[in-house]
Amino acid sequence: MITHTHRPLRLVLYEGEGAITLSAEARAKVMAALLDKGYAVTRATANGTAAMPHDDRSLLVLGLFPDQKAPVLVDSTGKVNIEARDITGLDAESVVLLVEKTRGTTPMNQPGVWKPWFPVIDYSRCTNCMQCLSFCLFDVYGVSGDGKIQVQNNDNCKTNCPACSRVCPEVAIMFPKYSAGPINGDVVSEADLGREKMKVDITSLLGGDIYARLRDRSVAAKSRFSKERSPDKALEERKKCLTKMAQDGFIPAEVLAALPSPEEIMRKAEEAKAKAAAALEA
Amino acid sequence: MSTNAKLLYCRCAYAQVVPQAVKDEVLMKLCESVAGFESVADLCEMAAHRDERLKALAANGPLRIAACYPRVVKGLFTQCGAPLSDDAEILNMRAQTADEVTAGMLCDA
Ligand code: SF4
Ligand code: SF4
Numbered sequence: 001m002i003t004h005t006h007r008p009l010r011l012v013l014y015e016g017e018g019a020i021t022l023s024a025e026a027r028a029k030v031m032a033a034l035l036d037k038g039y040a041v042t043r044a045t046a047n048g049t050a051a052m053p054h055d056d057r058s059l060l061v062l063g064l065f066p067d068q069k070a071p072v073l074v075d076s077t078g079k080v081n082i083e084a085r086d087i088t089g090l091d092a093e094s095v096v097l098l099v100e101k102t103r104g105t106t107p108m109n110q111p112g113v114w115k116p117w118f119p120v121i122d123y124s125r126c127t128n129c130m131q132c133l134s135f136c137l138f139d140v141y142g143v144s145g146d147g148k149i150q151v152q153n154n155d156n157c158k159t160n161c162p163a164c165s166r167v168c169p170e171v172a173i174m175f176p177k178y179s180a181g182p183i184n185g186d187v188v189s190e191a192d193l194g195r196e197k198m199k200v201d202i203t204s205l206l207g208g209d210i211y212a213r214l215r216d217r218s219v220a221a222k223s224r225f226s227k228e229r230s231p232d233k234a235l236e237e238r239k240k241c242l243t244k245m246a247q248d249g250f251i252p253a254e255v256l257a258a259l260p261s262p263e264e265i266m267r268k269a270e271e272a273k274a275k276a277a278a279a280l281e282a
Numbered sequence: 283m284s285t286n287a288k289l290l291y292c293r294c295a296y297a298q299v300v301p302q303a304v305k306d307e308v309l310m311k312l313c314e315s316v317a318g319f320e321s322v323a324d325l326c327e328m329a330a331h332r333d334e335r336l337k338a339l340a341a342n343g344p345l346r347i348a349a350c351y352p353r354v355v356k357g358l359f360t361q362c363g364a365p366l367s368d369d370a371e372i373l374n375m376r377a378q379t380a381d382e383v384t385a386g387m388l389c390d391a
Contacts, residue, residue, distance in 0.1 A: 006331075007328070007331065007333045007334075007335070008322075008323060010335075024310070024313045024314040025310075025313075027313040028306075028309050028310045028313040028314075031309060031313065031321060032293070032306065032309055035293035035295055035309075035321055035322070035323050036293065036295050036323070037323075038295065038323045038324075038327075039323060040320070040321065040322045040323065040335070041320075041321045042318070042319075042320050042321070043312075043313070043317075043318050043319050043320075043321070044318050045316055045317070045318040047316045047317060047318060109327060109331070111295040111296045111323065111324070111327075114296070115296060115297045116296050116297065116324060116326035116327045116329070116330040117297075118330060120329075120354060120357035120358055120361055121357060121360075121361065122353050122356075122357050123357075123360060124353075151361055154330055155330075174351075174353060174354050174357060176299070176326045176350065176351075176354045176358065177296075177297040177299050177326060178299075179299070181351075184299070184350075184351060184354070184376070185350065185351030185352075185353040185354030185355075185357070186351055186353075186377070187353075
């Protein structure tokens with residue numbers, strides 16, 4: 001589920017033909033102020049081409065125009081609503097106010113309210129082992145149509161909780177806003193490969209060596225697995241693992257408080273097991 | 283290194299893990315140049331809600347990006363179904379100096 005959908009209004013700081021150039025300092029101040037408010041800003045010069053094609057809904061063009069008159073702009077395709085505003089004599093703060101006024105009540109994500117916190121998978125390292133899927137109690141992970149692990153419900157992720165990065169045996173899970181490497185995306189060293197792994201037997205979280213057995217596809221192995229599985233042990237292991245991470249200060253205490261009930265955890269474990277089994281058997 | 287790469291600057295405005303002085307200086311240097319460029323408040327925020335603009339950016343020619351760790355930036359685009367092409371270049375404002383990032387961004391200016 002992805003709920004943060006109010007994407008930022010795109011602005012164009014126009015300094016091409018027919019507009020007067022800003023000083024470098026004024027330009028940097030205006031751009032920083034708008035970016036810090038959450039807007040996307042294109043600097044359009046006579047020399048540069050825009051990297052982003054036009055926005056599909058609306059565009060606000062800012063510039064120093066002759067006689068302080070913003071031109072009337074119309075999109076020839078009729079798909080984009082383009083408005084222009086003259087910013088002659090305005091400081092960065094006043095430009096932000098003008099933009100906010102022009103945006104009106106159109107909703108937009110803005111910094112300060114919410115932190116983009118979710119796992120990002122480095123597929124060049126991921127072996128599709130599904131341990132993250134089994135570990136996460138908040139349904140952040142899922143499996144794609146072609147059997148690949150995916151981050152599907154990033155809004156479910158608990159802010160500041162990077163726990164799943166610790167259970168990934170390949171150090172393939174990153175949290176971009178985390179403070180330290182390799183979880184923040186820094187290069188993975190050999191030492192990280194040993195250190196970052198949770199010192200817990202993740203397979204015991206599901207009460208048995210499910211993954212090895214699924215890879216060894218013999219029917220006999222599967223039936224043995226179902227007999228050996230112990231729900232109590234699975235629950236205990238999971239709690240032990242999360243409690244240890246909270247004690248180490250690696251995950252926020254709120255995450256422990258937000259854990260589902262034991263019954264729910266077991267139900268989720270069953271679901272994860274089924275998803276992982278289907279993906280690994282495909 | 284691709285010439286005529288499109289430039290993209292990420293402000294990391296939502297959680298500010300990029301040092302303020304580095305991102306300010308890089309923006310200043312880009313603004314001192316004659317280059318046109320794109321800038322976004324926060325690539326992570328865009329990736330979080332699968333902003334279609336990431337697809338547009340990835341699809342529109344070689345990109346040179348000033349943001350953070352290359353593994354993360356590539357991962358964010360991939361996670362949105364908009365993988366960066368192999369010739370995309372990523373400069374890291376978390377680990378490199380502003381001078382290094384700017385030199386990389388404006389290498390063909
Ligand atoms: S635990 Fe790591 S290697 Fe395994 S599927 Fe998840 S991201 Fe990939
Ligand atoms: S991609 Fe990197 S620099 Fe950009 S917002 Fe995310 S963490 Fe910050």
